[in-house]
Amino acid sequence: MVLKRTSLTQAECPVARSLDAIGDWWSLLIVRDAFDGISRFGEFRRSLGIAKGMLTARLRDLVDCGVLETAPASDGSAYQDYLLTEKGRALFPVVVALRQWGQEHLYAPAEPHSVLVDVATGSPVEKLELHSADGKPLGWSDTRVRKV
16 A cells, blocks of 8 residues: 655645655755765765665655756766755755754764864854844743744
């Protein structure tokens, strides 16, 4: 029996719509790799260890929803590059937030892991925070969703 995936493209909740577009782990890992400079099908495949058919489908979906775009290969070869669009680059804080959450909650205290650093200084990037309009840090209990 094949289960049909429920579309969330018309959901009132922005989180649901976001998950509909980029919510499976392969899509987010492809986006992560694109931020790390990967742009070719074979490079994504080597990095992720993903099956060709699955990678083809995920890349197509990311292009269709405007997160990636295809372009002729930068080296002039017959290949094509998959490049982040403006919409895709806007996912950077999402990927950083997932990275920082994982670092904080999924590693033992002394366990080594990759670290996101500022290119200019080599220093680790500070933890993301939400702030109110007047600059006050906000936690989950300081906010609420105003539903439509």
